[in-house]
Amino acid sequence: MRVLVLGGTAEARELAARLVDAEIDVTTSLAGRVHRPRLPRGSVRVGGFGGVEGLRRYLRDGSVTAVVDATHPFAEQMTAHAATACADERVPLLRLERPGWTTAPGAQRWHWVADLDAAAQAVTGSGARPFLTVGRQALDRFTGPLAGREALVRVVDAPAVPLPSTWTLRLSRGPYHYDEEVALMRDHRVGVLVTKDSGGGYTWPKMQAAATLGVPVVVVARQSPPSDVMTVSVPSAAFAWVAARR
Ligand code: NAP
Numbered sequence: 754m755r756v757l758v759l760g761g762t763a764e765a766r767e768l769a770a771r772l773v774d775a776e777i778d779v780t781t782s783l784a785g786r787v788h789r790p791r792l793p794r795g796s797v798r799v800g801g802f803g804g805v806e807g808l809r810r811y812l813r814d815g816s817v818t819a820v821v822d823a824t825h826p827f828a829e830q831m832t833a834h835a836a837t838a839c840a841d842e843r844v845p846l847l848r849l850e851r852p853g854w855t856t857a858p859g860a861q862r863w864h865w866v867a868d869l870d871a872a873a874q875a876v877t878g879s880g881a882r883p884f885l886t887v888g889r890q891a892l893d894r895f896t897g898p899l900a901g902r903e904a905l906v907r908v909v910d911a912p913a914v915p916l917p918s919t920w921t922l923r924l925s926r927g928p929y930h931y932d933e934e935v936a937l938m939r940d941h942r943v944g945v946l947v948t949k950d951s952g953g954g955y956t957w958p959k960m961q962a963a964a965t966l967g968v969p970v971v972v973v974a975r976q977s978p979p980s981d982v983m984t985v986s987v988p989s990a991a992f993a994w995v996a997a998r999r
Contacts, residue, residue: 818998822982
């Protein structure tokens with residue numbers, strides 16, 4: 754069997770490692786957005802497929818027998834393309850998606866918003882100094898509303914868009930630790946944290962730090978995934994799904 758894992762997440766790397774250990778032929782696909790990505794075990798291909806048609810062609814040419822879409826919860830276009838292409842090519846598809854965050858630490862309440870523009874609007878209205886942790890591709894939604902305002906931005910690679918000179922840019926990659934997150938937010942006098950509902954433990958310390966410091970949190974909610982695709986939340990379940998198809 755030939756498995757294609759749509760990756761870019763820790764869960765995708767864990768799944769690939771399990772499949773390699775079980776001697777299952779696996780190729781992980783990465784979008785190529787990050788300059789020096791953490792590479793999974795097994796084969797890797799990098800770059801977009803060229804839309805639904807390109808992915809269909811890839812599935813056919815590569816005789817792919819199963820696909821696990823383990824992309825980030827906010828990689829919505831890739832998830833939609835995988836659902837369409839796999840249905841068209843009759844290739845079994847599983848979605849591996851870590852659960853979203855549900856409850857704020859302590860007594861804190863999060864401010865949920867539907868999308869990035871609503872997040873930008875929320876922080877613009879608040880007047881507090883934002884800490885933007887929404888990924889570099891989302892920053893253009895904030896540059897206009899927050900032009901001339903102070904903001905702290907943390908991304909893995911330098912953003913493609915020019916940032917206002919009043920913003921402070923930090924290039925770094927997790928994992929992040931609670932004590933460091935508290936110190937960072939304190940040092941930069943962060944007044945509001947902006948995040949996507951990425952879920953998982955990897956970036957959770959910033960949520961704990963915000964609760965400790967009493968910093969309000971704006972959380973961008975996820976969109977609903979394609980409803981007809983079976984979804985699991987942990988790599989072990991995705992591995993079992995693949996192994997059952999051997
Ligand atoms: P997206 O908006 O859903 O996808 C845009 C296009 O990028 C897709 O149509 C596809 O191009 C290409 N693409 C996305 N994921 C791909 C993959 N794994 N392999 C090959 N092509 C891929 O995706 P995104 O939000 O930019 O995310 C890109 C990658 O970063 C994903 O692998 C995702 O897991 C990872 N990531 C995303 C976030 C986030 O917040 N969005 C956070 C952490 C990691 P074609 O149409 O040409 O095929």
